[in-house]
Each structure stands twice: as structure tokens, then as C-alpha cells.
Amino acid sequence: MALILDGREVARKIRQELKKEIGGYLQRGMRNPALAVVLVGDDPASKVYVENKRKACKEVGINSMVFNLPENTSQQEITDLIGKFNGDPEIDGILVQLPLPSHINTQEIIETISPEKDVDGFHPENMGKLATGKSDGVIPCTPLGIWIMLKHYKIQTFKKDVVVVGASNIVGKPMALLFLKNEEAPVSVCHINTKDLKSYTTRADILIVAVGKPKLITAEMVKEGAVVVDVGINRLEDGRLVGDVDFETLKDKVSAITPVPGGVGPMTVATLLLNTVNAYRKKHGFPPHPLTQV
Numbered sequence: 007m008a009l010i011l012d013g014r015e016v017a018r019k020i021r022q023e024l025k026k027e028i029g030g031y032l033q034r035g036m037r038n039p040a041l042a043v044v045l046v047g048d049d050p051a052s053k054v055y056v057e058n059k060r061k062a063c064k065e066v067g068i069n070s071m072v073f074n075l076p077e078n079t080s081q082q083e084i085t086d087l088i089g090k091f092n093g094d095p096e097i098d099g100i101l102v103q104l105p106l107p108s109h110i111n112t113q114e115i116i117e118t119i120s121p122e123k124d125v126d127g128f129h130p131e132n133m134g135k136l137a138t139g140k141s142d143g144v145i146p147c148t149p150l151g152i153w154i155m156l157k158h159y160k161i162q163t164f165k166k167d168v169v170v171v172g173a174s175n176i177v178g179k180p181m182a183l184l185f186l187k188n189e190e191a192p193v194s195v196c197h198i199n200t201k202d203l204k205s206y207t208t209r210a211d212i213l214i215v216a217v218g219k220p221k222l223i224t225a226e227m228v229k230e231g232a233v234v235v236d237v238g239i240n241r242l243e244d245g246r247l248v249g250d251v252d253f254e255t256l257k258d259k260v261s262a263i264t265p266v267p268g269g270v271g272p273m274t275v276a277t278l279l280l281n282t283v284n285a286y287r288k289k290h291g292f293p294p295h296p297l298t299q300v
């Protein structure tokens with residue numbers, strides 16, 4: 007049976023640490039870190055994610071304000087709101103929950119957020135810093151959460167063959183860039199137009215899957231002893247939550263695997279907290295949290 011990479015447990019430890027840190031700031035008479043969250047429309051999954059983020063902020067002492075705008079909100083209304091947050095010295099971080107409704111130009115919204123307040127790390131300036139190996143940018147939450155979890159479990163990454171399935175701006179691309187940093191490991195990125203997915207996945211020492219397709223990865227597609235990280239969160243018709251990986255058939259073949267739920271999801275939220283506290287630290291002239299120094 008594989009080692010189960012327990013994201014809930016690692017995330018809990020990070021929250022505990024941040025709660026203590028923020029408590030220290032308050033004792034010194036400083037204000038709480040603050041995060042503005044923008045949610046447009048009524049997507050049920052997005053609502054759950056935003057609620058999880060709000061709860062986690064509350065637990066550690068980050069003041070979060072959730073702005074739930076109607077589905078028909080215009081591009082201008084969203085950019086105006088972000089402009090207000092950009093200019094507010096009491097707000098450290100801004101998060102716009104994705105996906106946005108189809109009439110909205112998502113990239114333009116992302117580029118409106120001030121890079122110092124971009125706690126998602128999606129702004130081209132932060133993405134560019136990650137791509138060029140600079141260490142003072144913000145790293146997107148899910149890839150950073152996966153990285154921290156691998157390090158927590160002392161999983162070796164140096165020189166390992168890494169395969170990332172899914173090439174999104176949110177997960178796949180920044181994940182690949184993290185492994186490329188300092189020539190840590192060679193990475194293959196697969197996506198919808200990859201002709202022979204299995205020929206890649208069977209080579210992987212570390213396989214990261216972020217596609218959104220239940221049971222995309224089956225036992226014959228992985229190498230014995232591989233480390234498998236499942237980013238997918240899919241709701242089946244019977245209401246069950248499953249990942250992109252067929253956990254039951256893989257768990258006896260691989261050396262370590264993340265469960266769904268309870269693997270990557272809680273880590274994404276924990277790294278959002280880290281990125282928000284980092285924005286606050288930077289504003290106050292403090293160095294970034296060591297866990298985010300990749």
C-alpha cells in the first residue's frame with residue numbers, strides 16, 4: 007500500500023503556524039493581513055472553494071472580504087472593483103475566483119490586479135518571474151502547495167522524470183516551471199493534443215494530473231513505485247467526489263499518492279494563506295515565508 011500524501015494534515019500544520027505568526031503581529035499592535043475575494047456568478051463548485059478559503063482565512067486571522075457579484079456583472083464593474091482594492095493600503099491580497107463567466111475577458115482581469123497583491127500568482131509579471139527563475143515572484147497556489155507537500159514527505163524531486171498532465175495556466179504550466187527551476191528535474195507536459203498519453207505517463211517517477219476527467223489515469227498507465235499527485239476534483243452523478251486518477255487500482259502499485267478529497271485541495275487553500283501573509287510581510291519589510299522559498 008502506497009504512502010498517502012495527507013494534504014489535510016500538512017495544511018493544518020501550515021494554518022497553525024500562520025495563526026501563531028499573525029498573533030505575533032497583533033501583539034505588536036499591527037493590523038491583520040487582509041484578502042479581498044471576488045466571486046462572479048453562482049457556480050456551485052466555485053462557491054464551495056471560496057467558502058473554504060474564507061473559513062481558512064478566519065481560522066488564521068486573515069481578514070477576508072468576499073464580494074459575490076451577479077453573473078451579468080460587466081468587465082468594467084470588475085476592473086473598477088479591483089482598481090479600488092489595488093489602491094486600498096489596508097488590502098494585502100486580491101483573489102478573483104476562476105472561472106469567470108464567458109462574457110468576461112479573464113486575462114484582462116488578471117492583468118488589472120496589482121502584481122504585489124496577486125496572491126494567485128497569475129499576473130504575467132509573477133508568471134514571468136517564475137518562468138525566468140527569479141525568486142521574488144508569487145507562485146500559483148496549487149503548484150506551490152504540491153511542491154510543499156512533496157517536500158514535507160521528503161519525496162526526492164532532483165533529477166526525477168516528471169510528467170504533468172494538463173497544461174492550464176492555473177496548474178499545469180506553473181507546475182512544470184517549478185520543476186524546471188534550478189534545473190531540478192526534466193518535465194514533460196501533456197495535454198489534450200498529446201497523441202500517446204500512456205507513453206509519457208509510464209515513464210514518470212512523479213506524475214501530476216490536472217485535467218478534470220475521472221479515471222483518466224489507470225494502473226497500466228503508471229510505473230511501479232511512482233509518486234502520483236491527483237489535482238482533479240470531479241463530482242460523479244451519485245454525488246461522490248473523485249480525482250482524475252483511479253485511486254483504488256493505483257494505490258498498490260505506486261509508492262505515494264494523494265487522495266481526493268483531502269490531498270491537493272487543502273494545500274491550495276493553505277498556500278493561498280501563505281501567499282497572502284507574504285504580501286503582508288513584503289509590505290512591512292519582512293522576508294517571505296521560508297516554505298514559499300523554492
Ligand code: GUN
Nearest residue numbers: 102103104105126147176
Ligand atoms: N479556480 C480553480 N483554482 C483556482 C485558483 O487557484 N485560484 C483562483 N483564483 N481560481 C481558481
